Structures are given as structure tokens and as C-alpha cells.
Amino acid sequence: MSFAASAIRSLPGLAALAAGLMGLAILLSLFVAPEDADQGISQRIFYIHVPIALTAYFCFGLGAWKALLLLWRGDERYDLESYVAIHQGTIFGSLTLITGAIWAKASWGVWWTWDSNQLVLFLTLFLFYCAYFMLRFSLEEGARRARSSAVYALFGVVLIPISFLAIRLAEDFIHPTTFTREGPQMTGTMFTAFCVSWGAVTLLAYVLYRVELAGKRLQSDLRELREALQ
Amino acid sequence: MIRALGIEKRYGRRRVLTGIDVSLAPGEFLIVTGPNGSGKTTFLRILAGLVAPTRGTLQVDVDRAQLGFLGHEPLVYRELTALENLDLFGRLYRVPKRRERIGMLLERFGLWDARSERVVAYSRGMTQRLALCRALLHDPDLLVLDEPHSALDEEGVQLLDRELAELAGVKTIVVSTHDPARVERFATGRLALV
Amino acid sequence: MSYVADVAALTRKDLRVELRARDTLPAMLLFVLATLVVFHFALPEGTGDEAAYGLLWVAIVFTALLGLARAWVPEHEHGVLDGLVLAPCDRSAIWLGKTLATLAFLLAAQAFALPAFVFFFAPLDGTAIAGVLLADIGICAVGSLLAAMAAAGRARELLLPLLFLPLAIPLVVGGVGAAISPDAERYLLLLVLYDGVFAVLSWASFEYVVTES
Numbered sequence: 001m002s003f004a005a006s007a008i009r010s011l012p013g014l015a016a017l018a019a020g021l022m023g024l025a026i027l028l029s030l031f032v033a034p035e036d037a038d039q040g041i042s043q044r045i046f047y048i049h050v051p052i053a054l055t056a057y058f059c060f061g062l063g064a065w066k067a068l069l070l071l072w073r074g075d076e077r078y079d080l081e082s083y084v085a086i087h088q089g090t091i092f093g094s095l096t097l098i099t100g101a102i103w104a105k106a107s108w109g110v111w112w113t114w115d116s117n118q119l120v121l122f123l124t125l126f127l128f129y130c131a132y133f134m135l136r137f138s139l140e141e142g143a144r145r146a147r148s149s150a151v152y153a154l155f156g157v158v159l160i161p162i163s164f165l166a167i168r169l170a171e172d173f174i175h176p177t178t179f180t181r182e183g184p185q186m187t188g189t190m191f192t193a194f195c196v197s198w199g200a201v202t203l204l205a206y207v208l209y210r211v212e213l214a215g216k217r218l219q220s221d222l223r224e225l226r227e228a229l230q
Numbered sequence: 231m232i233r234a235l236g237i238e239k240r241y242g243r244r245r246v247l248t249g250i251d252v253s254l255a256p257g258e259f260l261i262v263t264g265p266n267g268s269g270k271t272t273f274l275r276i277l278a279g280l281v282a283p284t285r286g287t288l289q290v291d292v293d294r295a296q297l298g299f300l301g302h303e304p305l306v307y308r309e310l311t312a313l314e315n316l317d318l319f320g321r322l323y324r325v326p327k328r329r330e331r332i333g334m335l336l337e338r339f340g341l342w343d344a345r346s347e348r349v350v351a352y353s354r355g356m357t358q359r360l361a362l363c364r365a366l367l368h369d370p371d372l373l374v375l376d377e378p379h380s381a382l383d384e385e386g387v388q389l390l391d392r393e394l395a396e397l398a399g400v401k402t403i404v405v406s407t408h409d410p411a412r413v414e415r416f417a418t419g420r421l422a423l424v
Numbered sequence: 425m426s427y428v429a430d431v432a433a434l435t436r437k438d439l440r441v442e443l444r445a446r447d448t449l450p451a452m453l454l455f456v457l458a459t460l461v462v463f464h465f466a467l468p469e470g471t472g473d474e475a476a477y478g479l480l481w482v483a484i485v486f487t488a489l490l491g492l493a494r495a496w497v498p499e500h501e502h503g504v505l506d507g508l509v510l511a512p513c514d515r516s517a518i519w520l521g522k523t524l525a526t527l528a529f530l531l532a533a534q535a536f537a538l539p540a541f542v543f544f545f546a547p548l549d550g551t552a553i554a555g556v557l558l559a560d561i562g563i564c565a566v567g568s569l570l571a572a573m574a575a576a577g578r579a580r581e582l583l584l585p586l587l588f589l590p591l592a593i594p595l596v597v598g599g600v601g602a603a604i605s606p607d608a609e610r611y612l613l614l615l616v617l618y619d620g621v622f623a624v625l626s627w628a629s630f631e632y633v634v635t636e637s
Contacts, residue, residue: 071632128590135587138577141242143282143636148573151629152587155566158625159591162618166594169601169614227245280506282636295512303503307437309444314437321433322511324426348444349502357502364507 011210018207021200028193042106047193049099051201052092053118057160059089059205060125064157067150079146080220082153083136084213088205090129096122117167124163128156231256231372231402232277236286239272246272250286252421256371259398259416262406264423270406271302273423274376277404290372295323298370300378304361308350312341312360315349316367323368335363339389355383362390373403379412387412430513434521439528441498448494452533456487460540473546477603480541481596484556485563487537488530489585492567495526496575509634519568519630527564534560548603551612555602558615559595565623566591573633594618 029047063085070078100119101111114120132152139145232254239247246269254260262270275281276288278299290297299305306315313332320328336342339359349357358381365373379387391412397403398416405413410420442448463479499505508518534556542548567588574583595618601611 071629124590124593131583131586131590134583135573135577138574138579138583140577142284144576147632147636148576151569151632152573154629155591155622155625158621159594162594162614162621165617166597166614169610170597227240278510279637280509293512294510297510299506299510301503301506303506305503305507307441307498307504308501309441309498310437314440318433318437319507319511322430322508322513324512 011207011214014203014210015207018200018203021196021203025193025197025200028189028196033190033193034187042103045099045103045106047197048201049096049103050194051198052099053096053122054198055201055205056089056092056096056122056125058202059085059092059209060129060153060157060160062209063089064153067153070146070150071154076143076146079149080216081213082150084209084216086129086132086153086156087212088209090126090133091208092201092205093122093126093129097126115171117164117171120167121160121163124167125156125160128159132156231258231291232404233289234277234286235288237273237276237283237288238285239269239276239281240284247276247283247423250421250423252419254402254404254419256402257399258402258418259413260404260419260421261410261413261417262404262421262423263408263410264406268423270423271376273421274299274374274404274406275301278374292370292372295368296371298365298368298373300361300365300373300375302376304349304357304364306349306357306360306364309348311348312336312345312352312363315360316363319364319367325368331367331369332363335366338393339363340385354381355386358382359386359389362393366393371401373397373401375403375405377406377408379407379409427514427517430517431520431524434508434517435524435528438498438522438525442525442529445498448491449529449532452487452491452529453536455490456483456533456537457540459483459486460537460544464544474604476541476545477552477600480545480603481599483537483541484534484559484599485589485592485596487533488560488563488567489588491526491529491533492564492571492588493581493584495522495568495571500575505634515631515634516627518634519572519627522572523564523568523626526568527560530560530564531557551608552603554612555599555608555615558602558612558619559599561619562595562615562622563592565619565626569626569630569633572630576633591622 025047029044033044033047035041035043063082066078066082066085070076070082097119100116100122104113104116104119105111112119132149135152136145136149139148232252234250234252237247237250237252238245250273252260262273264270272281276283277290278297279290279294280299306312307318310318313336316332316335317328320332325331333342336345339362341356341359341363344352344356349360352360358378362378365375378390382390394403394405394413394416403416407413410417460483463476463483467475467479496505499508509515538548538553538556567584570587570591571584574580574587577583594614598611598615598618602608602615605611
């Protein structure tokens with residue numbers, strides 16, 4: 001049985017689990033966890049915003065790992081896996097920016113603030129990975145595109161800690177810190193809600209990764225069949 | 231020396247090469263023919279290791295130091311002189327007795343008088359001759375030449391034919407050409423692309 | 425060591441080609457000077473020195489991009505890059521030779537730009553200049569690699585800035601910080617870290633950008 005077919009067979013189970021966990025996470029975040037004393041209801045966005053951010057990092061890391069495998073083992077299958085992982089990472093990265101902006105608006109009344117290191121870092125990464133897609137778009141399919149994309153993906157994952165350091169340092173002269181940091185002290189229930197949420201979003205990302213990967217492989221298998229028949 | 235099986239090359243939707251099988255022993259001379267766009271250049275670039283085939287296996291028993299390549303383009307710097315170009319490649323290929331070898335090749339191909347002129351001032355024929363010098367500089371065991379006769383004037387063609395006559399049977403040679411009659415007498419194998 | 429000899433030969437080649445062609449370096453010089461003049465008009469009355477340092481770094485980054493965009497042009501005329509890639513030398517030597525040459529051009533352009541900046545805008549102390557020098561290394565190391573990547577595709581002039589600018593952000597932070605912060609050492613350390621990590625990464629991965637198998 002081809003890779004694509006066997007992948008889809010195990011997916012429905014995983015997808016159902018992800019859906020279930022997401023439901024539980026929503027329940028816990030919105031109704032069970034206690035309301036934060038300072039920020040009120042808007043704090044609940046934290047339960048979705050931070051897991052999405054962490055998941056985006058996870059996806060970029062996965063993309064970089066697949067990229068490394070491509071360069072190391074020379075197997076072109078890894079190219080698609082790396083691309084899909086980074087694609088998912090970019091989607092979750094955009095969601096991080098959006099949920100972050102909503103939270104900023106709800107907490108501080110502004111849609112954007114340069115004070116949030118997290119948001120600035122994600123903006124940088126978002127620009128970086130958009131350039132990744134521009135790179136792929138400008139190169140013809142083949143070994144050259146796979147290798148260049150892989151190298152750029154590795155640069156991205158190395159950029160994450162270095163950018164983080166740079167942005168931390170830049171606090172000194174860009175703005176004085178006037179807003180309190182994110183990540184409140186968490187009580188037991190809050191912590192549980194957070195963990196469930198984190199697990200749910202990560203699993204959801206993984207399921208989406210597998211679905212997109214299977215879909216793209218099917219597309220490529222189909223195209224090869226068509227070519228062979230011509 | 232070369233074993234190619236089922237070589238295919240696709241650029242997106244466009245299929246340039248399909249199912250090429252080639253086997254070449256040391257000392258043999260392969261002629262690759264075909265109309266424009268049939269993939270001769272692509273195939274030679276695959277043999278040289280510049281392009282990866284989409285499908286198929288390729289085994290070449292020489293490493294880069296033993297490969298001499300003449301491409302569709304001359305592969306020499308426009309702003310440098312013939313001497314400077316050959317000196318650079320001579321260093322990169324670790325050619326022993328570099329200066330003597332460069333002098334000898336330039337003389338053989340009639341470029342000695344123009345050796346200190348920049349390539350940008352050369353005619354097409356002279357540039358092609360310099361490209362041949364570059365390909366032969368390190369005395370490679372395997373020569374892959376993409377339409378070497380093109381752009382050469384009458385004298386250049388004779389110089390090239392003399393060179394090929396000396397090398398045929400001694401080195402392994404792959405030549406793609408529009409005009410097979412010219413190199414027919416050396417050929418031990420033929421590959422016709424469509 | 426033959427690796428060093430290869431790099432030396434390649435760097436020498438790049439310097440020679442530019443000295444003959446004489447198109448990139450003069451353009452960079454004029455560009456950076458013109459940019460500084462534009463900045464004078466762009467900065468409103470009463471803006472502090474600090475804004476000027478920020479703009480200096482914008483000028484440096486975009487001048488570098490101008491130079492980098494042309495870095496591999498000699499290799500793409502007559503397909504010379506294939507010739508270099510086919511040579512038995514280590515492919516990373518090609519990157520290193522190109523990086524060193526580009527660094528030389530950038531430093532030459534800055535040898536004019538920095539005094540002009542001091543003349544027009546604000547003084548530069550030792551740490552500020554150290555910041556510029558350290559950032560130059562990072563810019564050329566990463567930029568040479570990205571320029572080679574971009575050159576293989578369509579729309580290469582558009583692609584290089586897009587690929588490069590996100591990676592330039594830590595360099596700008598380091599450079600500006602070294603110029604205006606009292607705690608400049610931390611910013612210089614950031615630049616050293618960036619240079620170390622990205623230079624090694626570029627050095628190791630260049631081979632994969634210019635070969636297919």
C-alpha cells in the first residue's frame with residue numbers, strides 16, 4: 001500500500017482525538033479555570049495564544065529537522081515534509097500574531113505594541129518564513145529548490161534564539177518597559193487548563209501536518225501517474 | 231567508467247530526457263546527437279554532475295579532479311585575461327608545473343599572442359578555444375564536451391580535431407554535436423536523443 | 425594548506441574582477457552618500473543623534489544589499505560558477521573567497537561613509553565602529569550565501585532583500601546598541617555571537633546551495 005493510503009488510515013483516529021482534546025481545552029479555558037483578578041476575561045486568550053505560539057515554534061523546529069535530514073541523507077521525500085511543517089508553522093505564527101493583537105487590544109487598548117517580545121519575535125519570524133515561500137516560488141522544482149529551502153529553514157531555526165536575544169537587548173533603547181509581562185502566576189486549575197490546551201493545539205497541528213502532507217503526496221503521485229501514462 | 235541507467239530529467243511539467251541508458255568503458259568515445267532541444271546539454275550536465283537526474287542511477291568512476299567539462303557556455307571570467315583565467319583554474323585543479331602547462335596549451339590553441347588580453351575582448355572563436363584550454367588544463371581522464379566545434383573558426387576546428395585525434399582511445403570522451411560526421415571516425419558508441 | 429591557497433586565489437580573483445569592471449564599488453559609494461543626504465532631509469528639526477544612528481544602520485544595510493546583489497554576477501556570465509563547482513576544491517572555499525572580497529568592498533564603501541556620517545550628523549566612538557565592523561562580517565557571510573541562493577531563481581533582485589532583511593534585524597539591533605547604549609559590550613557580544621553562529625552555518629551549507637547531487 002502506498003505511503004499516502006496508509007497515512008490516511010491512521011489519521012481519522014488522531015483527528016478525532018485532536019478534536020476531542022480541543023473541545024476539552026475550550027471547556028477548561030472558558031468555563032472551568034478561574035478568572036484572572038487583574039485582566040479579567042481577556043486573560044483567557046492566554047490559554048490559546050501561548051499554546052499556538054509554542055506550536056508554531058514546534059512546527060518550525062520540525063521543518064528544520066526535516067531539512068537537516070534532507071541535506072544529510074539526500075532523500076528528497078524530506079523536502080515536502082519540511083515544507084509542510086514550515087507551512088503549518090507559518091499558519092500558527094499568523095494566528096499567534098492575531099491572537100496576540102486581540103489580547104493586546106483587550107488588555108492594553110492597543111492592537112500592537114513593540115513591548116511584547118513575543119509579538120516582535122513572531123513578526124520577525126513571520127517575515128522570514130514568508131521569504132521562505134518566496135524562495136520556493138522563485139525556484140523550479142528539483143534538487144536545487146529542495147536544498148536551498150532546507151538551508152534557509154535551518155537559518156530560520158537558528159534565527160529564533162538569536163532574534164530573541166536581540167529583541168531582549170533592544171528593550172533598552174526602543175521603549176522603556178511600562179506594561180507588565182504576560183504569563184501570570186498560575187494556580188493548579190489554570191495550569192491544567194493550560195497544559196490541556198497546549199497538548200490539544202500541538203496535536204491539532206500535527207494532524208493538520210499529516211493531512212496536508214498526505215494530500216500533497218497524493219497530488220504528486222497522481223501527477224507522476226499522469227506523466228507515466230502520457 | 232560511466233554507467234547510466236534509466237536517466238530521466240523533468241523540469242516541472244516539461245520532460246527533457248526519458249529513459250536513457252549508457253555504458254562507457256575507459257578509452258571509449260561516445261557521440262551524443264539530436265536536434266535542438268532534445269536534451270543533449272542537459273544529459274552532458276548530468277554526466278558532469280552539475281544536474282541531478284529526476285530518475286535513474288548514474289555511476290561515474292572518476293572524481294572531479296579527473297573530469298574536464300566544456301559546457302554550452304565558456305566557463306571563463308570575462309574581466310580576466312586568458313593567463314589569469316587559466317592560472318586560477320590551474321591552482322584550483324592543482325595542476326603540476328602550472329605555468330608550463332598553461333603556456334603549452336595556449337600555444338597549441340593559438341592563443342599565446344592574446345594571452346594578456348581580457349576575455350571580454352576576445353571573439354567567440356577565441357573564447358571557445360580558451361574554454362577548451364580550461365577543460366584540458368588538468369589532463370583529465372574523462373572529457374565531457376558540449377558541442378565543442380560550435381563557435382570555432384576553421385583554424386580552431388582543425389586544432390580541435392588534432393587534439394581529439396590524439397586523445398581518442400587514451401582518454402574517455404563524450405561529445406555532443408550537431409554534425410556527427412565530423413567526429414564519426416573516433417566514435418565507439420552513439421547516443422541519439424529525440 | 426591548500427584550502428587557504430584556494431581561498432586566497434578566489435578572493436584575489438574577485439578583487440581583480442571588480443577592479444577591472446569598476447561597477448559595484450563606485451555605485452555603493454555614491455549610494456551611501458546619497459542616502460545620507462536624503463536622511464538629512466528626512467529627519468525633522470530637533471531630532472536627537474539617536475535617530476541618526478538608526479538611519480546610519482539603514483544606510484549600511486541597504487548599501488550592503490546593493491553590493492551583495494552584484495556579488496555573483498561575474499560567476500553567472502559565461503556560466504563560470506559551474507567551472508568553480510566542478511573544480512576539486514572544497515565548495516565552501518568559493519563562499520569564503522566571495523565573502524572576504526565582498527567584505528573588502530563594504531569596508532571600502534564605509535571608509536567613505538562613516539567619516540561623511542560624522543561630518544553630517546553625529547560622532548562615532550570606538551564601540552560604534554567596532555559594531556559596524558562586526559556587523560559587516562555577519563552581513564557578508566550571510567549575504568553571500570543568500571545571494572547565491574537568490575541568483576539561481578527568477579526575480580533575483582527582489583528575492584535577495586526579502587531573504588536578507590529578517591536576518592539583518594539582530595545585526596541592526598547590535599549595531600545601533602553599540603552606538604548609543606552605555607552598555608555597549610552586550611551588543612558587541614550579540615554581534616560576535618551572530619557572526620560566529622551564522623558564519624559557521626553559511627560556511628557549512630554553501631555546498632548544498634550550489635550543487636544538486
